Amino acid sequence: MPFTASPLVGGDAYEMAQRLALEADAELSALSEAGEQAACLRRHWDAIAGLGWMATMVAEDAGGAGGDLSDVAALACGAGRGGLPLPIATACVVTPALLAAASARDMLAQVAEGSARICLILPDAAQDPGAAGLRFDRTLEGGVVGVETPPDPTHLLLATAAGELLLLPVDSSGITQNLSLRIDGRLAADWHCAGVAVAPDQVLARGIADHVARARDLGALLTCIEGVSAMGAIIEQTIAFLSDRVQFNAPLASYQALRHRVAEMYVEYENLRGLVAHALREAAAADALPWRDIAFAKLRLGEAGRLVAHETIQMHGGMGLTEGVAAIRLARRVMMAEFEFGDRSFQASRLLAQAA
Amino acid sequence: MEVDYAAFRREVTEFARTRCPPEIRAVVATYRKLSRKIWQPWQQILHAHGWGAPSWPKRFGGTGWDPQQRHIFDEVMAENDCPPQYHHGLRHIGPVIIEFGTPEQQARFLPGILSGEDWWCQGYSEPGAGSDLASLRTAARREGDDYIVDGQKTWTSHAHESDWMYTLVRTAKEAKKQQGITMLLIPLDSPGITIRPIRTIDGWHHVNEVFLDKVRVPVANRIGEEGEGWTYGKFLLERERLGGANVAPALKNLERTRELVAQELTGETHRAKRAALELRLLLAEAELRGALALGKEAVAAVMEGRPLGLLPSVLKLSTSVTHQHVAEVAMDAVGERLAPRFRRIDGSGPNAEAPGIEWVQNYMYMRVRTIYGGSSEVQKNVIAKQLFGS
Ligand SMILES: Cc1cc2nc3c(=O)[nH]c(=O)nc-3n(C[C@H](O)[C@H](O)[C@H](O)COP(=O)(O)OP(=O)(O)OC[C@H]3O[C@@H](n4cnc5c(N)ncnc54)[C@H](O)[C@@H]3O)c2cc1C
Numbered sequence: 001m002p003f004t005a006s007p008l009v010g011g012d013a014y015e016m017a018q019r020l021a022l023e024a025d026a027e028l029s030a031l032s033e034a035g036e037q038a039a040c041l042r043r044h045w046d047a048i049a050g051l052g053w054m055a056t057m058v059a060e061d062a063g064g065a066g067g068d069l070s071d072v073a074a075l076a077c078g079a080g081r082g083g084l085p086l087p088i089a090t091a092c093v094v095t096p097a098l099l100a101a102a103s104a105r106d107m108l109a110q111v112a113e114g115s116a117r118i119c120l121i122l123p124d125a126a127q128d129p130g131a132a133g134l135r136f137d138r139t140l141e142g143g144v145v146g147v148e149t150p151p152d153p154t155h156l157l158l159a160t161a162a163g164e165l166l167l168l169p170v171d172s173s174g175i176t177q178n179l180s181l182r183i184d185g186r187l188a189a190d191w192h193c194a195g196v197a198v199a200p201d202q203v204l205a206r207g208i209a210d211h212v213a214r215a216r217d218l219g220a221l222l223t224c225i226e227g228v229s230a231m232g233a234i235i236e237q238t239i240a241f242l243s244d245r246v247q248f249n250a251p252l253a254s255y256q257a258l259r260h261r262v263a264e265m266y267v268e269y270e271n272l273r274g275l276v277a278h279a280l281r282e283a284a285a286a287d288a289l290p291w292r293d294i295a296f297a298k299l300r301l302g303e304a305g306r307l308v309a310h311e312t313i314q315m316h317g318g319m320g321l322t323e324g325v326a327a328i329r330l331a332r333r334v335m336m337a338e339f340e341f342g343d344r345s346f347q348a349s350r351l352l353a354q355a356a
Numbered sequence: 357m358e359v360d361y362a363a364f365r366r367e368v369t370e371f372a373r374t375r376c377p378p379e380i381r382a383v384v385a386t387y388r389k390l391s392r393k394i395w396q397p398w399q400q401i402l403h404a405h406g407w408g409a410p411s412w413p414k415r416f417g418g419t420g421w422d423p424q425q426r427h428i429f430d431e432v433m434a435e436n437d438c439p440p441q442y443h444h445g446l447r448h449i450g451p452v453i454i455e456f457g458t459p460e461q462q463a464r465f466l467p468g469i470l471s472g473e474d475w476w477c478q479g480y481s482e483p484g485a486g487s488d489l490a491s492l493r494t495a496a497r498r499e500g501d502d503y504i505v506d507g508q509k510t511w512t513s514h515a516h517e518s519d520w521m522y523t524l525v526r527t528a529k530e531a532k533k534q535q536g537i538t539m540l541l542i543p544l545d546s547p548g549i550t551i552r553p554i555r556t557i558d559g560w561h562h563v564n565e566v567f568l569d570k571v572r573v574p575v576a577n578r579i580g581e582e583g584e585g586w587t588y589g590k591f592l593l594e595r596e597r598l599g600g601a602n603v604a605p606a607l608k609n610l611e612r613t614r615e616l617v618a619q620e621l622t623g624e625t626h627r628a629k630r631a632a633l634e635l636r637l638l639l640a641e642a643e644l645r646g647a648l649a650l651g652k653e654a655v656a657a658v659m660e661g662r663p664l665g666l667l668p669s670v671l672k673l674s675t676s677v678t679h680q681h682v683a684e685v686a687m688d689a690v691g692e693r694l695a696p697r698f699r700r701i702d703g704s705g706p707n708a709e710a711p712g713i714e715w716v717q718n719y720m721y722m723r724v725r726t727i728y729g730g731s732s733e734v735q736k737n738v739i740a741k742q743l744f745g746s
Binding site for chain 2: 146320335338
């Protein structure tokens with residue numbers, strides 16, 4: 001029996017999420033226009049909203065399911081195997097955590113039922129060189145680029161470096177948006193603000209920088225969980241490809257050079273899986289989030305993920321350069337994950353600062 | 357006659373700087389996709405100057421330069437962001453036609469290649485025949501003065517903008533699969549040909565599937581003897597063995613990436629990341645300097661008629677991987693702001709409104725370096741076989 005990856009968190013929710021992710025992937029890969037893909041993403045967003053994914057971590061008294069981290073982890077595991085191109089970590093964990101920290105109950109309820117589709121902007125969101133970053137001083141000015149977003153965002157949730165949390169409808173006067181698809185097929189938005197007035201009740205909270213840092217780490221953890229799942233699926237699919245493909249009258253799987261490469265991918269995968277499973281256990285058990293474990297896991301995801309992505313491309317030969325192969329779409333997902341919730345350099349800096 | 361190589365280098369440099377149009381150099385300098393629209397006018401300029409075919413003998417309109425001069429020419433072009441000459445006509449099929457073509461074929465095909473009027477592509481690979489090219493199955497059977505060709509080629513670069521495809525087809529089933537292969541030159545507007553684009557992860561359109569359904573090809577378009585196509589195909593590949601000796605494009609790439617890192621990661625916030633990426637670039641540079649030195653040795657060997665041995669494989673293996681490392685550094689520098697903006701929602705191509713998106717495309721595309729032109733695994737098999745003597 002060839003290798004099958006076992007999920008970090010299994011169960012019904014995992015199975016359901018996996019099924020949904022694979023369906024979405026099949027539909028999306030049959031579409032070539034970015035606009036059609038965006039419309040398809042909206043349908044799948046509505047589907048997972050209907051299934052209550054975004055309500056998972058929202059407290060029951062705020063209209064949610066009152067679940068815990070392992071419930072969302074199961075969803076992320078399943079979604080990760082199919083590379084579901086929706087912002088699972090942000091929508092199911094990071095945003096609800098910030099709204100809860102700000103006691104924004106009404107908004108939480110809307111998030112839980114899926115009617116509010118929030119684009120979350122974290123403090124050091126990307127900007128183009130030379131362009132003015134987003135600044136809040138009574139009004140909002142400047143811009144950010146490439147921020148992951150749900151389809152048809154309704155609100156912007158902005159966490160400032162000073163620890164404020166602002167919530168604005170995207171149709172507020174002075175806000176313009178520009179949508180793109182990322183390399184992994186998810187949606188991203190560039191936001192530009194010019195003289196955007198912020199009413200006092202749109203400042204949901206102040207002094208919550210600690211919560212923001214914690215929420216980001218939760219996001220990083222969920223990204224690692226998704227990444228591990230994607231990598232497991234990539235290894236399975238690489239083995240299947242090598243077993244089927246014949247060159248020089250023998251299956252590629254019979255060449256030791258390639259078998260060893262798959263073994264190396266597997267070692268990287270297992271190492272990361274162990275680290276992420278540990279971080280998840282610690283996160284579930286401890287009061288304080290184990291940020292060091294998460295930072296190490298995210299650091300490794302960057303290294304191991306890239307190795308696994310590059311290797312699967314290489315071993316697929318020309319097919320590895322095409323979007324038509326599921327393993328290659330997953331590879332792009334893993335490549336993108338490096339840039340979410342702090343890249344290797346971000347994680348390394350905080351680990352080094354702490355050690356100093 | 358003694359060649360003054362320093363003077364030659366100055367002459368070529370002067371030409372590159374003054375005669376290559378800035379808009380063409382800008383395409384190369386920003387990694388935008390090179391297409392026939394860019395290449396063709398450049399070839400016309402070179403041709404008008406008498407430099408259309410640096411690697412061809414004079415009697416066919418070539419420059420008659422020696423390998424050292426050709427190497428200098430390629431190097432200077434890369435240093436000055438001039439496009440490398442379109443290879444399929446000039447470097448691949450041209451020399452084959454010169455060596456094995458009939459006088460009629462030479463008169464018919466070489467002038468169009470030289471002037472840049474005719475565009476060629478290579479139809480070798482098939483869905484079932486990649487690394488193991490000799491297992492190709494596209495079949496040609498003789499019918500009077502024609503061959504009837506049936507089958508499928510794939511990964512055919514530039515087929516969508518080419519006039520002609522040189523291809524290897526099977527004309528007989530022999531015990532040894534390298535036998536029974538024939539080389540045909542096929543006009544791409546022949547009835548029965550369908551060209552379909554393949555979507556690649558970098559968002560550029562290079563490769564295609566080419567379907568051949570009862571395509572009639574005159575026997576006059578056959579190169580050499582029926583069944584001897586493998587020999588001509590190998591000749592073609594061997595002519596290219598010095599290609600890896602030109603490390604200039606990789607060095608240029610490195611320099612550009614270094615500028616990117618400096619522009620992208622400014623100030624105190626990015627200090628640590630900048631230093632880390634600069635270190636990776638320095639390590640890549642060290643490798644490239646080694647390759648540069650080896651490249652010079654390879655050119656010298658060819659000049660003196662000594663065998664190249666494993667040098668071409670060594671150069672191909674190491675520079676392709678270094679190219680990839682450099683592209684990864686660029687991706688790490690821009691990934692957070694550009695990888696999310698790959699395609700615009702209202703368009704199907706890459707996002708022209710995200711300045712620098714080519715860095716992301718290039719990172720994806722660079723993965724092909726270790727796959728085409730003899731994959732890394734194939735090169736390692738070649739090297740190991742020689743090292744072990746079996
Ligand atoms: C962008 C692009 C442009 C191209 N342009 C052209 C073109 O213009 N014309 C043309 O004819 N072709 C072209 N090719 C095809 C290219 O030459 C093939 O992709 C290449 O030969 C590899 O073949 P394959 O894709 O079938 O991979 P496979 O041969 O199936 O190889 C898959 C993997 O197995 C490895 N492998 C194979 N055999 C062995 C072995 N014995 N031991 C160990 N490992 C092994 C390979 O290295 C690779 O990693 C292009 C390809 C790409 C991606």
